[in-house]
Amino acid sequence: MLKRIDEDEFVEHAQFGGNIYGTSRKAIQDVARSNRVCVLDLEMQGCESIRCLPEFSPLFIFVQPPSLEALENRLRARNSETEETLAKRMAEAKAALEYGCTPGKFDVVVVNDDLDRAYDTLRTALLPKVKEVRELQGSQQ
Template sequence: MKNRRGLLIVLSSPSGAGKSSISRQLMADDSNITMSISATTRAPRPGEVDGVHYHFLSDAEFDRMIEEDEFAEWAYVFDHRYGSPKEPIKEALRQGKDILFDIDWQGTQALVYAFGHELVPIFILPPSMDELEKRLRGRNTDSEAVITGRMHRAEREIGHWFSYDYVLVNDDFDQCLSEVKQIIQAERLKKIRRPDLPRLVRQLVERPNE
C-alpha cells in the first residue's frame, strides 16, 4: 500500500498473559512494526542505551515536558515516571510506520484522547487465573509476595477489558499471535489510513467531456 498512515498498536494484559512475547514476535516478523521508546526518570540499567531502550531524563526535564504538553501519556511506575513523547509518534504516523505500545489501561485511555482513531487497542486475556499464576511461578524470578501482588493487580486490569476494541484469549501462543496479525492487517486496510483512495476514486469516476 502506498502512502498509508501508520498505526498505534496497544497491547495490554496482566503480567504473565503473554503480551511481551507477542510483541517481540510481531517485531521479528514485521519490520514495519517498532516499539515505542518511552521517556523515563529512572537511571539506565546495565546494557541500556539512551535513545534505544529509553529516553533517560532528569526530573526537571520530565517536568518541563509535562508543562509543555509534550507527552501523549505518562504515569508513575514503581516510584519513577514513564511517558510517551508525542512528536516521534506523530512523525511515525506520517511515515506510515506502526508503533507498538506496552502500556496499561490508564495509558491507553490517554492515547485514545490524544490520537483517537489512530489507535488500535488490543487486550490479551489469560485462559484462566490458575494458568496465569502457573506462568508467573514458572518464571522462577519473583518472590511469593510479588506473585501475590501481580495476581491482585491482574484482577484489576482484567476489569478494564471492555475499554479495548479487541479482546483475545492467549490459550495458544501461535493462534493468539496470528489473531493479532490479522487485526493489524485489517486495520492497515481501513480507508481512514489510505489517503491515496480519494484520488484513485476520482480517477475511476471522472471521464473526459465528450
C-alpha cells in the first residue's frame, strides 16, 4: 500500500488504530461512473486530504457520539477492547470530537444518540446529493 500511496493512487490515506487506510482514485471514479453517491468513512487526516482536492465537491458529515462517556460505555459493553486499546481509542475519539466541532469543518453534524433521529438527519443531508446524481443520470440518457 505504501508504494501505491507514493504513486498518488489514493485521494486520501490515514493511519488509525495502528493501521493504514485509504481510498483509491479508481474506487471513487468507479462509483461516479455507476451514477451513485460515493460515501466515505474518513478520519481527520482523510477529511483534510479530500478537502484539498479541486476535483471533488464533497458534503462533509460528522457523526458524533452523544458524549465521550457514552462512547466509552458503548465500547466497554462490546467487551472487545483491552484497557490499553480503549485508552488509545478514547484519546483518538477526543481529538476527533474536537476536530468535528470546529466551525467550518463539517456541513452537517449527526449526533448518534437516537437511531431514528440520526437516520433522519443523515437522510435529509444526503437527499440533495442523491437528487443531483439522478439528474445527472437523466441528462446522460
